[in-house]
Amino acid sequence: MADASIPPIVQVQALGKQVVSPEGPLTILADINLSIAAGEAVAIVGASGSGKSTLLGLMAGLDTPSSGRVILNGIDLTTLDEDGRARLRAELVGFVFQSFQLLPALTALENVMLPLELAGHPEPRAAAREVLARVGLSARLGHYPNRMSGGEQQRVAIARAYATRPKLLFADEPTGNIDTATGERIIELLFSLNREQSSTLALVTHDEGLARHCARRFTLEAGRLKNAT
Amino acid sequence: MNTVAASWRNLWRDWRAGELRILAAALVVAVASVSSVGFFTDRTQQALREQANELLAADLVVLSGSGIDEAWRDNARAHGLATARSMTFPSVVRLADRPQLAEVKAVEDGYPLRGQLRIAEEAFGVETVTRAIPAPGTVWLDARMLQMLGVRVGDAIHLGAAQLRVAAVLAYEPDRGGDLFSIAPRVLLNYADLPATQLTRAGSRLTHRLLVAGDKLQLERFRAWLMPRLKPGERLQDIREGRPELRSALDRAGQFLGLTALVSVLLAGVAVATSARRYSARHLDSVAVLRCLGASQATVVKLFMFEMLWLGLLASLVGCALGYAAQAGLAYLLSGLVVTALPAPTVWPVVAGVVTGLVTLLGFALAPLLRLKDVPPLRVLRRDLGALPPRGALPYAAACAALGALMWWQAGDNTLALYVMAGTLGGLVLLGGMAYALVRSLNVLRQRVGVAWRYGLANIARRAQGSVVQVTAFGLGIMVLLLLSLVRADLLRGWQNSLPPDAPNQFVINIQPDELAPLRAFFSERDRPAPVLYSVVRGRLATINGRPADPDEFANPRAKRLLEHEFNLSWSAAPQADNRIVAGRWWSVGDHGGAWLSIEKGLAETLALKLGDELGFLLGGSELRATVMSLRSVEWDSFRPNFFVLAPPGLLDEYPATYMTSFFLPKDDRTLLGALAQRFQSVTLLDVDALMTQVRRIVDRVVLAVEYVFLFSLLAGLVVLYAAIQATQDERLYESAMLRTLGAGRRQVQTGLIAEFVTLGLLAGLLASLTASVLGYVLAEQVLHIAYRFNIWLWVAGILGGALGIGLAGTLATRFVLEHPPWRVLREI
Ligand SMILES: Nc1ncnc2c1ncn2[C@@H]1O[C@H](COP(=O)(O)OP(=O)(O)OP(=O)(O)O)[C@@H](O)[C@H]1O
């Protein structure tokens, strides 16, 4: 439950997103209000096409809303330009995706080093080794993504997301492309890292089991927030 | 983030992943082609500079057509300068009855003041340096002369009225220069023997030289003293203008080859653009992730720019190394034009090569790469995003700017650069349009062929844009090769056939008035048609409409040269058969004796003369003023004597004249020539056959050099093909996997690929044959005025060569499609 004394790390106010499609304007999200407290783990659930990914992208500053505001760590994203948002992402935010999004040309180690280097970390190599060890991939540092299984790739992605010790972690269906058993282990890893680093986790999922791990749950239906627990 | 270091690492990664090979290959070819020409011109120019003093055999030379004033020598000596006189003129050397045209040069003790003579005991024997000159009564002949006459050291020869003994073989003579313009072999003799030859009568084509060398300051003083004293027909030559004709010929060769090399740069640019586009398409995901992880647009741009910069630098250096190797071949092909052993090159060609590489890369790859910065980070969530905004005009503008800058640089001349740019643009639009029409016409064929061929043809039509580019690129390359080989041979043959078999091939000039009657008798005694004799009065153009005609006021080097030298004026009652009046009218009988002139059209253009202009000619001391009454066009290749400036009968009567004629001499009737030379010792014989052979040899070499440089554009064409194949690699893999899962055999897929590339080559060959024929036709009808004969081999060579060459290259390059097991392809996508 949100503690009123600590300001929420994510605040979403009257957020709306419209796009122009060939059939006319299309409302993807309308009037979303929510806030996530630091250290919380929340799930965003809903049917396919209900706007979950869109909401996540807006919260992470990957996209700009048509109306309303997103405030991350006290900073209003609408006041920042694209490079300002990029800087904020580098400092504050980590990502895990359904399709892993590892750079195919880089080894596991190099993939994890990347955000560290972008943030100007003094010892990117050592730090990256450490996180990869934490996700159990010490033996695969020099391997390329296309030589790894889906579960291994997702563990590299999680290591990459946590390498910079972000305050906020966004995950879009992190287990969507992996079998159930492996998915379980991924979820455990995600949550234990989240606890260790006392970061905030916002994840989009279809998976009831995964959603149950989270303290709160936002349900989207056709672009509107139906239900928040 | 340290973008510089990161870009290095990315370069290696991308290189290992094979992403950049085509791009690099394209740059290497472009740079190699430009720098091979660059290295060659650099080395020859250096050689010319180094040898400039030697090429004059002095520090300063005074040239005169009439003679060296004793006062000049005295003054030079008074300044403490060394002097020596020389005299050169064309004449005939005889051994028994065998005549041989020679460039005779008489020299005084002390010659050469700069550089050294080298002589040998026998032709091509061991050379020794000497400070001496031929002793009185002896001559030194060069090896060519020795061979032509069939004499050896010790034999005696006849030169004019003198008999002289061959004392040595002249192996090297500093002020001989390259052998580009010296057609006849050399005879060197002592100045003291000149009177005995009786060849130096007034009116002969004599060039007197006073060589001067010594202290720089004293030279300047001497020059200042001499300048105001020079009369028309006399001039100074120093290192600054040492052998200007050779330098400008080489400059022009360099310019031309440099522009030729740009064809490969253009093609390489197309390959660079193609692979840069694929490269940026393949990096969309990576950039989205980078941006998502917090990299700014500036970081992304820097990362890729630096990576490209490293690649550009490395590829350019490799290109320069290759260019250096290739340059050796060029120097070999053009060795007839080059003086001696060439010095090592400077670093400038390397700089030029690297600049070319980077400019090409920038012009053709920058636009597609810059688009990467616009990749939305949201692409990490929605893969369909990041179809980049439409490309607009930027890529084309950048490419045109890059190519334009390179052309302007290589041409080194604004007007020429503009012509070349306009020509290239027009040519490309035309070729591209035809290629487009050809590609579109394939759709008609598609209905009538089997499944494999239909698949191949469909590929060409579907990738219409890429196909048009490839057909144009290859069409261009094949066309140039066809033009230089088959069309050139056709035209040459046609031109030779168009000359009457008895076209004059010998010129006799410098005939003195008192020799006219004996000469006519000489021909009639031998039952030969009486020669048509033309009088020649030599004079310098001094004024135009009353204003002094100053060579310095003309920018055109040809105009300058014309004004600095004497014209041959002649008179005629009726125009020559091949002359056509293009403006004004020919004089009638009533105009005879009047102050009128008829001017050749080209001369009028060069000197900006029009009808009604009054020209003043200095003829032996007095000025003759006359008005331009007509402009004529002249067919110079008729080999009949023709004149720039003609006067009506009577006008030139009072001026000293010599006479000239031309006649046809059957190939091996040398006895007549010998008798003629024997009987008329001071006339000059010009052997046009020998001259033509020499000119043809030079042209052949230059053409060979151009073909050589064009090999690079063929290579660049191949790189374009490979770039296009690579750009469609993923598509091809996927399609062939699908085809094979749908039940197509390897065989059928292979046939489809062969069909695709053979057809592409066929279209390119068709385009090339068509344009080469049209250009050949235009050249024949408009320039050479000969009938053009349709040559079937042009089409056979173009179409067959294109289909086979490109069919083979393309099929080989797409082997990967068959080697990938379909299941793996489908899984990876
Ligand atoms: N830029 C856009 N242009 C057009 N339609 C869009 C755009 N972005 C999102 N949409 C549409 O908005 C809706 C919500 O998309 P979103 O990706 O947020 O759904 P989702 O809840 O994540 O679905 P899923 O569970 O399938 O991933 C979808 O119908 C999608 O097609």
Ligand SMILES: [Mg+2]
């Ligand atoms: Mg989604």
